[in-house]
Amino acid sequence: MEGKEGRTHFSSLPEGVIANILSLTTPLDVCRSSAVSRAFHAAAQSDIVWDTFLPNDLDDFISRSKPGGLNFDPITSSKKEIFFSLCNSPLLIDNAKKSLSLDKQSGKKCIMLGARDLSIVWDDTSVYWTWESHPESRFGEVVVIFKAWWLEIRGKLSSGMLSPRTTYAAYIVFKMRERRYFGFNIDFVDAMVGIVGSEHSVKTVCLDPYLDDPLQRRRHVPQAGSNLPTNNISGLEMPKGRHDDWFETELGEFDNNGGDDEVEIILKDLRCTDSKNSLVVQGIEIRPKINPE
Structure with missing residues (x-):
């Protein structure tokens, strides 16, 4: 679909392309963009997007947590579910003397x-x-x-x-x-x-x-x-x-x-x-x- 000036409307891009673009933003931007259109809403649920907001060393932190201490399944949970679980439920690590969580706005x-x-x-x-x-x-x-x-x-x-x-x-x-x-x-x-x-x-x-x-x-x-x-x-x-x-x-x-x-x-x-x-x-x-x- 093209706009009045013959340019392609952003929402008409393939979902995968929109997801890749959203992955270059922040978690806050992604949540806001999901209200733009159905295409954006669908792309904003993608593992491609939320995987970029998870720590690269998440597996190491998980290995340092106590058995049964996860509020998500690392295999079956979506990346978005894992992200918000870490935002809302800090992960206890190092003999439960420290905790890891993620900032909702930035993913830091x-x-x-x-x-x-x-x-x-x-x-x-x-x-x-x-x-x-x-x-x-x-x-x-x-x-x-x-x-x-x-x-x-x-x-x-x-x-x-x-x-x-x-x-x-x-x-x-x-x-x-x-x-x-x-x-x-x-x-x-x-x-x-x-x-x-x-x-x-x-x-x-x-x-x-x-x-x-x-x-x-x-x-x-x-x-x-x-x-x-x-x-x-x-x-x-x-x-x-x-x-x-x-x-x-x-x-x-x-x-x-x-x-x-x-x-x-x-x-x-x-x-x-x-x-x-x-x-x-x-x-x-x-x-x-x-x-x-």
Whole structure:
């Protein structure tokens, strides 16, 4: 079929050709294009399209998952079904200490380091920290501050696990075990994210999800002479609610240019102004930095 100027209408192209064209776009573009016409809708279901959005090393990740841990059949499921399964149901890998998921908009890989995959100072001392199961965590255990002054959490992973030529950001995923917590409105935390061996900029972040609403919990007044940081929170990285009912705070970002460098994430508060309690850490998520439309 030709248009008014004698040019072939795009929708009249063979389905395979349309599928190949769509495979050069993004998952978000494909979903939008499926509403254009019946031809586009049919092409947008093709394995040719969705296979290009799946990681090249997916088989390796599957081999690192626990038996029975897949929410799809690698053989019989369509590529689209596999893609959205990985978007909606993270795949637990490496003895269920990490998870792999895909970003719906770009198809880029997202990795979360579970609490058991992090290095946490004094996490083996029950006076300061305790390990618990949590019904809303994707991992078997979370770590909870019982009462601590010193907070230091570190995570590392190979950049080869991530999508190349991508800007990533790291987020601590957490919540408070109860509203009657204290300490996090008094001391903010320093975060550093980057490739091992490179210079890291320090970012000050907040782990108090109710800092601007102290009526939601007991207000803990700092000791005389200390500075309450709530007086100066302009530009501070604040916690944001997630779709899974956890909170997250962005710790920093880095460019993954390929290769097999090691990425490190450091979160620490060495000020020791006051004790802290009730912070529940699920893990640290590393996912692509997506610009809002």
